[in-house]
Amino acid sequence: MPIGISQPPFLVTGIMFRIYFRVWHKFMWEVFVIFGFGKSKDKRKEKPDKMEKNNRSEAIPSRIADCESLMKKAFGISSDIVIQAFETQKGKAMIVYVDGLSNTDLIDRDVISPLKSRDFEGDVTGAIQSHFTEVLNIPACVGQILQGNTAIFYEGKKKAFIVDFKKFETRSVDVPDSEAVIRGPREGFTENLRTNTSLLRRKIRSPKLIIEHTSLGRQTNTAICIAYMDGIVNRDIYKEVKYRLTKIDTDAILESGYIEQYIGENTLSPIAGMSITQKPDVVAARVLEGRVAIMCDGTPHVLTIPELFIENFQTAEDKYNRVLLSSFLRLLRLFGLFITVLLPGLSVAVITYNQEMMPAVFLKSLISSTSKTPFPMGAEIFLIVVMFELLREAGTRLPKAVGSAITIVGALIIGDAAVSAGIVSAPTVIIVALTAVTSFIVPSLVEFTLVYRLLLLLLGGMMGLIGIGAGLTIMLIQIISTSSFGVSVLSSFSKEEMKDSVIRFPLWSLVYRPISIVKENRKRKIKK
Amino acid sequence: MKRFICIFVCFPILLTGCWNRREPKNLSLISSVLYDRSDDGTYKTILEIINPEAEGGPVGGGGEKSPIITVEGEGISIPEAIRMTSQSLERSLFAGQTLVRFFTEKLAKHDIMSVQDYFFRDPLTDEKPYVVVVKGDNPEKVFECKLGLSENLGNYIDGLKVSQHNFITRSVFVDTLTFIKDYFNEGKQPVAGVVEITEEVQSEKNDNKSAGGSDDGNEKSGNTKGSEKRYKLIYTGLAAFKDKKLVGYMDDMEASCYNILTNNFGNGVINLSEDGGGNLNTVRIASAKTDINPSLKDDKLSFDINIRCSNTLTQVSDKYDISKSEPLKELETLFNKTLKEHIGSTIEKAQKAFKSDIFGFGIAVHSKYPKEWKDMKTNWDNAFSLAEVNVSVQSKITRSGQLKKPLLLKEDAS
Structure with missing residues (x-):
C-alpha cells in the first residue's frame, strides 16, 4: 500500500531536527550560560569609599x-x-x-x-x-x-x-493597587518598615516569628528585616539568604528590587526566583510555609524566598475561597499563561504554515481580510504586539486621568482605524487583544511572558509549528533548570505538594507544608 | 566564544524555515476538483476555487461577485493538468481544504487508480476528500448546478453527507483514504459516490417572473433566465468498481441495502404495501445490524446474512390496528419480506452484473477460513459471483411514533 507518505517537508524537517539536536546538545550548556543559567557575573567588587575610611571608630x-x-x-x-x-x-x-x-x-x-x-x-x-x-x-x-x-x-x-523619639510623615496603611482581592484583608504594606513588621506580627502572634534586623547600603543605611518562622524555616535557605545579604557591597539600597537583583542567581533569566507581594497576609502564609521574607525600609514590596513557579498562579484569595472556585481559578490562570505566551506565535505558525488545520470558513474570511493588508501575517502580529506594549507603557507612566485617555485613543482609534485603513487585518487585532488581556491574569510573570511571547512569535513565524516546538523546548528547559536558593522552581509538582499547586485540595487535606522548602516540622497537623 | 555560539544557534533558525511559508493572502482555496480524461489520453482538471471576496469580508462584499470561480487546466498527466491551471490563476493553489474530488465516468471507466498515487505523494493534495463519480456526458456542468443553500460544491456535498445520514441514507460518501484501503483490501472492492446531473425543467414564464421577483438582487438568476439551461445535481446511489475500473451503478434503494450490508446505515424509510397499491405503510429503520457468516462445504461457498433491524412506524394505513399485537406482527413480517427482497436483488446485482465484491464478503471469509482464503483470494471475485447467499431479516417495531392507532382506523361502534 502506498500509504507511507514521505513528503519533502517531512524529510527536511527530520534533517533540521537532527541538526538542531546536534548543535543543541553540544552547546546547550554554553547557551544556558548566555541565557543566564550559569554563574552570574560578580561585578560587585568596588573599592570602599573614602568616607568609610575616615569614619574610623x-x-x-x-x-x-x-x-x-x-x-x-x-x-x-x-x-x-x-x-x-x-x-x-x-x-x-x-x-x-x-x-x-x-x-x-x-x-x-x-x-x-x-x-x-x-x-x-x-x-x-x-x-x-x-x-x-x-x-x-x-x-x-x-x-x-x-x-x-x-x-x-x-x-x-x-x-x-x-x-527613640522618631516621628515622621508616612503613608497610611492602604489597599495595594496591584493585588486587589474580593475576599480577604485589604491592607497592604507601606513604606515604613516598622509599620510593615507590625502588620506581619499582627498576623502571626507567635514568639517563633523572628524578625531580624540589619542594615544595608553604605550611604543609604537602609533598614532591612528578615522575617521567618523559627523551627519551620529551611535553615540552609536562611543561612544562604543571610550570607548573600552580607555579600552585598553597594552604597544604595532604595527598594527591595535592589536586594532582589543583588542576591538573585538568575540574572538574565526571566524567572526571578523571588516572589514579591504587598500584602501582609500573603507574606504570613509564605513565611508559615517555611519561606524567608525580606522587608526593606522605604518600600511596600516584600520579597519572599524561595519562589516556586506555581506561586505565580496562587493568590491570597485561593485559600479564602472554597475549593471548587479556587481550583477553577488556578486552572484558568494556567490557561491564561498559555494563551498569553503561545497565542501570537501559534497563530502565526498555523496561519502561515498549516492552513489545513483551520476551519475552511475561517480561512476564507482570513484570506479576504488579509488580502487587503500589505504586511505578512507575522509582521502584522509583531507590529500590534509592539504597539500594545507601547500603549501599556504610556498608560502606566502618564498621570491617571491622561493615562486612561491615551489607552482609549490607542486601543479604540488606532486599533479600529488600522483595520479599516487596511494596515492590519481584523484577526490580528483579535489575537493580540486576547493576548494582551490574558497577560494581566498572571501579572507576576510579566517578564517571562514578554520574553517568551516574542521568542515564540519569532520562531513560529520562521519555522511554523516546528519553531513553536523548539521555543517551548527552550522555555521548558529554562524553567526546569531554574532554581531559587537551591530549590528548583518546578519542585512543587511532587505528590504531596500537588495538593496545593494546579488545583487546591481542601484545607484539611493539606497536611504537609511544601516539602521542597520545609525540611523540619513538615506537618501542619499535630493530632492524628 | 559566546558570540560564536550565539551565531551558531541563530544559523539553523535563520537558514531553515521559509521553504513552506504560505501567506494566507496568496492562497486560492480549492473547494472541489473535477478530473476528466479525454479519448486521446490527455487529462483535464477543473478546479472550483472559493472566492473569499464574495461575502463575509470585513469591508464591502456584496452579492455581485460569484462565491466561486472555476479554472481549467489540461495536460498529459493529472499533476501537469492541475499545475497548468496557474496559467490563468494568480494565487497559489491550496488543496488542504478540498472536500470533494469528482471523477468523470470516462476516467473512472478507464482507470481510476492511475491518478491515486499522485494524491498521496504530492504535498499539495491529501487523502481527505470524497471520491465521487459524475454520471453523464457533460460532467463539467457539475459546477453550474444549483447548490441548495451552500456557496460551493465542496460544502454542498459535505452538507449532503450529514443531511442524508440523518434522513435517508441512499448514497455513499467515501473519502479517498477509504477508497484506497478498499482497493488494496483483497476481500473488498471499492465504491464511490455518484452525482447525476439533470437538466432542470424550464418552468413557465409566469413562474420565472414570480421567482425572479421574490429573489431580488440576484442578477445571475435574472440573466440566465431563458437564455441558459439550468442544471440540478442529484447525489444518490453508488458507483461500483472492480479492480481499477468502474463497472456499474446502483440505484438509491440498492445503495441503501449496500449501507445496511456494510453496517453503515444511517437512517431511512422503507415502504411496505401488500398489494402494491393502496394501504401504504412506511417504516423508518432506526438501526440495522448485519452479520455475514460464510460457510464452506465441499468447496461450495455460501453466505448466511442475518440482518437485525429495529424500526419505527412513520405511516400506517387503516388496515393495521397496531394497538393489537397480531397486526403488528403482520407488519413486521411484511417488512422482513420486503427488505429481504431488496437485499437479495442488491447482492444479486453485485454478483451477476458487476462480478465485484463491493460488500466485503471476502473479509468475512478471510477471517473465518484463513487457510482456504489463500487459494481463494486470487480468484475471489469469481468465487463471490458464484456463491450462494441466504438472507434472513429479523425486525422489531419498537416505536409507533406519536400515534397509537392509525388515524383513519374506523373503530367499531361497540
Missing part, C-alpha cells in the same frame, strides 16, 4: 565642645541636622537630632526640661524621662541619629545617650 570625647565640633564635622553643613548645646545646673549638655524625623515636643518635655530644671543634680541617666541606650563612639552615634533617634551628650560622660 572614634571615641566620644569628654568635653562637649569637642563633641560639638566632631558632630559638625560629621554632618557638614546639612541644614536639617539640629546640634544644640546648652547649659544645665551642673554642666554642659548637647542634643543632636534630624529635624523632621524626631518628635521635638517629646525632646523638649522628656530631655531638655528635666536637664534644665533647677532640681537637676548631675544625674543624667536619672533625668532622661525615656528609655535610652548608650553608644561610645562617633560613627555609631551618627548612625543612630540618621535613623531618626536623638543623641544626648553630657559633659564628662564620654558616651552618648540615644533616645
Whole structure:
C-alpha cells in the first residue's frame, strides 16, 4: 500500500531536527550560560569609599565642645541636622537630632526640661524621662541619629545617650493597587518598615516569628528585616539568604528590587526566583510555609524566598475561597499563561504554515481580510504586539486621568482605524487583544511572558509549528533548570505538594507544608 | 566564544524555515476538483476555487461577485493538468481544504487508480476528500448546478453527507483514504459516490417572473433566465468498481441495502404495501445490524446474512390496528419480506452484473477460513459471483411514533 507518505517537508524537517539536536546538545550548556543559567557575573567588587575610611571608630570625647565640633564635622553643613548645646545646673549638655524625623515636643518635655530644671543634680541617666541606650563612639552615634533617634551628650560622660523619639510623615496603611482581592484583608504594606513588621506580627502572634534586623547600603543605611518562622524555616535557605545579604557591597539600597537583583542567581533569566507581594497576609502564609521574607525600609514590596513557579498562579484569595472556585481559578490562570505566551506565535505558525488545520470558513474570511493588508501575517502580529506594549507603557507612566485617555485613543482609534485603513487585518487585532488581556491574569510573570511571547512569535513565524516546538523546548528547559536558593522552581509538582499547586485540595487535606522548602516540622497537623 | 555560539544557534533558525511559508493572502482555496480524461489520453482538471471576496469580508462584499470561480487546466498527466491551471490563476493553489474530488465516468471507466498515487505523494493534495463519480456526458456542468443553500460544491456535498445520514441514507460518501484501503483490501472492492446531473425543467414564464421577483438582487438568476439551461445535481446511489475500473451503478434503494450490508446505515424509510397499491405503510429503520457468516462445504461457498433491524412506524394505513399485537406482527413480517427482497436483488446485482465484491464478503471469509482464503483470494471475485447467499431479516417495531392507532382506523361502534 502506498500509504507511507514521505513528503519533502517531512524529510527536511527530520534533517533540521537532527541538526538542531546536534548543535543543541553540544552547546546547550554554553547557551544556558548566555541565557543566564550559569554563574552570574560578580561585578560587585568596588573599592570602599573614602568616607568609610575616615569614619574610623572614634571615641566620644569628654568635653562637649569637642563633641560639638566632631558632630559638625560629621554632618557638614546639612541644614536639617539640629546640634544644640546648652547649659544645665551642673554642666554642659548637647542634643543632636534630624529635624523632621524626631518628635521635638517629646525632646523638649522628656530631655531638655528635666536637664534644665533647677532640681537637676548631675544625674543624667536619672533625668532622661525615656528609655535610652548608650553608644561610645562617633560613627555609631551618627548612625543612630540618621535613623531618626536623638543623641544626648553630657559633659564628662564620654558616651552618648540615644533616645527613640522618631516621628515622621508616612503613608497610611492602604489597599495595594496591584493585588486587589474580593475576599480577604485589604491592607497592604507601606513604606515604613516598622509599620510593615507590625502588620506581619499582627498576623502571626507567635514568639517563633523572628524578625531580624540589619542594615544595608553604605550611604543609604537602609533598614532591612528578615522575617521567618523559627523551627519551620529551611535553615540552609536562611543561612544562604543571610550570607548573600552580607555579600552585598553597594552604597544604595532604595527598594527591595535592589536586594532582589543583588542576591538573585538568575540574572538574565526571566524567572526571578523571588516572589514579591504587598500584602501582609500573603507574606504570613509564605513565611508559615517555611519561606524567608525580606522587608526593606522605604518600600511596600516584600520579597519572599524561595519562589516556586506555581506561586505565580496562587493568590491570597485561593485559600479564602472554597475549593471548587479556587481550583477553577488556578486552572484558568494556567490557561491564561498559555494563551498569553503561545497565542501570537501559534497563530502565526498555523496561519502561515498549516492552513489545513483551520476551519475552511475561517480561512476564507482570513484570506479576504488579509488580502487587503500589505504586511505578512507575522509582521502584522509583531507590529500590534509592539504597539500594545507601547500603549501599556504610556498608560502606566502618564498621570491617571491622561493615562486612561491615551489607552482609549490607542486601543479604540488606532486599533479600529488600522483595520479599516487596511494596515492590519481584523484577526490580528483579535489575537493580540486576547493576548494582551490574558497577560494581566498572571501579572507576576510579566517578564517571562514578554520574553517568551516574542521568542515564540519569532520562531513560529520562521519555522511554523516546528519553531513553536523548539521555543517551548527552550522555555521548558529554562524553567526546569531554574532554581531559587537551591530549590528548583518546578519542585512543587511532587505528590504531596500537588495538593496545593494546579488545583487546591481542601484545607484539611493539606497536611504537609511544601516539602521542597520545609525540611523540619513538615506537618501542619499535630493530632492524628 | 559566546558570540560564536550565539551565531551558531541563530544559523539553523535563520537558514531553515521559509521553504513552506504560505501567506494566507496568496492562497486560492480549492473547494472541489473535477478530473476528466479525454479519448486521446490527455487529462483535464477543473478546479472550483472559493472566492473569499464574495461575502463575509470585513469591508464591502456584496452579492455581485460569484462565491466561486472555476479554472481549467489540461495536460498529459493529472499533476501537469492541475499545475497548468496557474496559467490563468494568480494565487497559489491550496488543496488542504478540498472536500470533494469528482471523477468523470470516462476516467473512472478507464482507470481510476492511475491518478491515486499522485494524491498521496504530492504535498499539495491529501487523502481527505470524497471520491465521487459524475454520471453523464457533460460532467463539467457539475459546477453550474444549483447548490441548495451552500456557496460551493465542496460544502454542498459535505452538507449532503450529514443531511442524508440523518434522513435517508441512499448514497455513499467515501473519502479517498477509504477508497484506497478498499482497493488494496483483497476481500473488498471499492465504491464511490455518484452525482447525476439533470437538466432542470424550464418552468413557465409566469413562474420565472414570480421567482425572479421574490429573489431580488440576484442578477445571475435574472440573466440566465431563458437564455441558459439550468442544471440540478442529484447525489444518490453508488458507483461500483472492480479492480481499477468502474463497472456499474446502483440505484438509491440498492445503495441503501449496500449501507445496511456494510453496517453503515444511517437512517431511512422503507415502504411496505401488500398489494402494491393502496394501504401504504412506511417504516423508518432506526438501526440495522448485519452479520455475514460464510460457510464452506465441499468447496461450495455460501453466505448466511442475518440482518437485525429495529424500526419505527412513520405511516400506517387503516388496515393495521397496531394497538393489537397480531397486526403488528403482520407488519413486521411484511417488512422482513420486503427488505429481504431488496437485499437479495442488491447482492444479486453485485454478483451477476458487476462480478465485484463491493460488500466485503471476502473479509468475512478471510477471517473465518484463513487457510482456504489463500487459494481463494486470487480468484475471489469469481468465487463471490458464484456463491450462494441466504438472507434472513429479523425486525422489531419498537416505536409507533406519536400515534397509537392509525388515524383513519374506523373503530367499531361497540
